Amino acid sequence: MLKVERINCCLENTLILRDISFQVTKGDFLGIAGPNGSGKTTLLRTISGILPPVKGKVYLEREDMSQMDKKRIARKIAMVPQNTFITFPFTVREVVAMGRTPYLHRFEREGKKDLKKVKESMLLTRTWHLRDKRVTEISGGELQMVVIAQALAQDTELLFLDEPTSHLDINYELEVLSLIARLNKERLLIVILVTHNLNLVARYCQKLILLKEGKIYTQGEVEDVLTSENIKSVYHVKALVKKHPLTGSIYTFPLCFNGKTETKKREKIHLVCGGGSGSALMRELWDRGYEVSAGVTNVFDADFETATLLNVPLVGEAPFSPITDESYRKNLRMIRESKAIILAEIPFGEGNLLNLKAVRQALKEGMRVVIINKTPIHERDYTKGRATRIFEDLKREGAIFVKDEKEALSLIEKILNPDSVI
């Protein structure tokens, strides 16, 4: 059991951590996350006894850690660093056996029990076949597994990991964390994982501490801590948090497609779409900061999903049902609030012809209408030519036809910001 009581930490006279308190008990799997510079690694160094806190105390099984002998701490806490560099060509087995150091007297050689423990942890990490190789000759992923084997050979109740997989391929990443999760469940090993990968946290940790500027922003069960609001205020990134259908755990997804995290509010644009025809454009507009609305689509179709994820207001119609007059009017209201309308490349049938009519109505009322027309209308007209005729009217009445989404976007930018050079 490890208990951290109101600690402050300094690095070269700069206060890095303020007022940190938490505790872990048998079987806990705690994640520590936060942006770069939030003090994650400093916290881990403090609670592992490397860095003494300037205020507050760390208790290891009710004992003040600052008063404990390093060797005794080493029998309780093992640490896996981000990466390890070894200059001299020790064999893999020699390096793993160094994990037994806290149990051996100065001139004592590793005994039967030590060698058993070394072999066991090498088998667990699947590094036994490397035992006689030189650590200078194996790959980075293999070396990290060897270091983990060493930490397991240390036979501790607590295992700390500092970004253990940030240099590894995804196959090693999964292998490492599945193994740690298994040991956590089977042996009630207490695990503290520092990482910037929120999805790893969501998948493997039970508890999470979110650090922000050297303080605990919030802590608790992962589901309670990992919310869009918390991520927004800690990382300044809009993120999606959902339950993953395959893993059953929640996952986060940063909603930022252009690399810009924050954009100023821009004009309102209405997108007439459906069936997935407008998703890409909707995302792009949203990302550029436009206030987007959409309609009318059937509930649960691809555009509807995208709009829900992005929190875009949308007029939805019941699945497989034609557009009702009510939805038509709602759509028109949204259209009238917008600066411009884009008509995505939808196939038209009897059910959604009202969408086309709404666009024509908008054009009549003097609004700007941009129509994407890559596939000629007669190829996607399932209304015996009625849609094609409306298209011809639209063309005559001044709607702007473009060949794809890209052109539509640059046109919209040009129309709405005539001064800016693109």
Added chain:
Amino acid sequence: MLKSRRKFIGFLLLIGVITFWVSLSMGSVSVSVKDILKIIIHRLPFLNNWIKSEPAPQKYELIILNLRLPRILLAMLVGSGLATAGAAMQGLFKNPLASPYVVGVSSGSSFGAALAILLLPGIFSVPLSAFFTGLVTIFLVYRISKSDSRVPVETLLLAGIAVGLFFSAITSLIMYISAQSVHHLVFWMMGGFGNANWDNVIAATPFIGFGIPAIYYFSRELNVMQLGEESATHLGVEIEKVKKILLILSSLITASAVAVSGVIGFVGLIIPHITRIIVGPDHRIVIPVSSLIGGIFLIWCDSLARTVIAPVELPVGIITSCFGAPFFIYLLKR
């Protein structure tokens, strides 16, 4: 594994004994092994009453006891000491290019020797001054590198280079302004055992004799330190303490070696390498084997230095480099 290590150390001890006898008999006057045995047994307590035989000629006794024996013992001490200190420094700095001189001890000692040669030349003043300034250098370097009760090895290395260069500059200045004693100083800076006597042996023995086993005492820590300082701490090593002790021990050894024999290059850098190539990187074996190979190597180099163009002597540093460098290149390319 363990058995073969013991065998190897036994083999080295045997070579050491052979080296010792052969080098005693070598020289401008060659003395037979039988005579050497007589001379030494004659001097040993108890044994001299036990074995009665004709004493060896008087002049042989003088050559063996007053010239060759102290010289060979000193070469052995210095060779073992420098090789062990080198192994410790390479482990401490996690850098195979580190040597006993890496933290500026040699430049500091040279400065002390130069100062003594200039101001109060004497048999004792030069080595004493060299020893003292060598130690001052290491404390200076240590103080410069210390920040927040921690001594980062990178800073230590750089501070060592800076302080070393500073002392070298002052030594050059001294040499420049005191033209007549330059020859003496140059000979000292090249290093050698031409002035070896029993006083030197007695002066160096306690430091080197204590330093080598003391470094061996920390060989497990040296191993664990190869994982990085924080990882070593997580394995229960009091890293700052161990670092300080190892630094002091290797500096003591180096400073006393430099004080009695000048700056002999190469041994401290190369011998630990050769050792690791032969026995692997485990310091529990690297430290004792380095000290054995270092001692043997330097005895041979010195024997060659005094016989190659006898009666003229070569500075031993020339020999160490001429033999060590090609051998090292061979090992690297093997």
